[in-house]
Amino acid sequence: xxxxxxxxxxxxxxxxxxxxxxxxxxxxxxxxxxxxxxxxxxxxxxxxxxxxxxxxxxxxxxxxxxxxxxxxxxxxxxxxxxxxxxxxxxxxxxxxxxxxxxxxxxxxxxxxx
Amino acid sequence: xxxxxxxxxxxxxxxxxxxxxxxxxxxxxxxxxxxxxxxxxxxxxxxxxxxxxxxxxxxxxxxxxxxxxxxxxxxxxxxxxxxxxxxxxxxxxxxxxxxxxxxxxxxxxxx
Numbered sequence: 001x002x003x004x005x006x007x008x009x010x011x012x013x014x015x016x017x018x019x020x021x022x023x024x025x026x027x028x029x030x031x032x033x034x035x036x037x038x039x040x041x042x043x044x045x046x047x048x049x050x051x052x053x054x055x056x057x058x059x060x061x062x063x064x065x066x067x068x069x070x071x072x073x074x075x076x077x078x079x080x081x082x083x084x085x086x087x088x089x090x091x092x093x094x095x096x097x098x099x100x101x102x103x104x105x106x107x108x109x110x111x112x113x
Numbered sequence: 114x115x116x117x118x119x120x121x122x123x124x125x126x127x128x129x130x131x132x133x134x135x136x137x138x139x140x141x142x143x144x145x146x147x148x149x150x151x152x153x154x155x156x157x158x159x160x161x162x163x164x165x166x167x168x169x170x171x172x173x174x175x176x177x178x179x180x181x182x183x184x185x186x187x188x189x190x191x192x193x194x195x196x197x198x199x200x201x202x203x204x205x206x207x208x209x210x211x212x213x214x215x216x217x218x219x220x221x222x223x224x
Contacts, residue, residue, distance in 0.1 A: 045211030
């Protein structure tokens with residue numbers, strides 16, 4: 001069974017540009033989560049989908065971040081326009097249900113210069 | 114929000130030694146997971162353990178939910194055990210849906 005996959009593994013962009021990160025959850029997992037770890041900080045929750053519906057986006061830092069999950073399969077996280085403080089590692093996780101074990105992808109390392 | 118504290122922050126041991134990592138949390142939780150972040154940055158699931166005791170090879174974990182702590186035991190350490198160990202919890206009631214992570218314990222196993 002394939003695990004959670006994320007693309008790209010690394011992205012280097014300039015301040016003001018747009019970047020889109022993609023996450024493919026484990027097949028059959030309705031719950032999908034985004035997290036990020038910025039320099040020197042803990043891993044922080046961003047938002048949670050159940051199928052295509054956003055359940056909780058309380059962790060989204062501001063309106064420059066937009067997450068979607070079309071058709072309840074893969075998810076994208078767009079940052080527009082990117083700022084220097086957005087640099088970090090963005091993780092995606094999935095689980096078969098709420099309050100089940102979450103499985104994490106390898107992360108996307110985003111560098112904004 | 115919920116507080117998750119891990120100790121010690123850093124730990125250096127010789128190969129073959131045993132270690133205990135601790136995770137304290139400030140509220141009732143219905144999900145607790147231990148992860149190992151390997152040198153490539155990947156979060157590897159070790160245990161899903163909101164309560165009770167589990168063992169997997171040289172690793173075991175115990176969560177005492179009523180006292181709000183969890184312990185991760187590593188026996189006969191190997192150099193491949195090096196990395197950062199994270200504890201993460203999810204609240205029983207209220208708070209965000211996602212996991213709240215501790216700052217981690219950085220473990221170095223020397224040959």
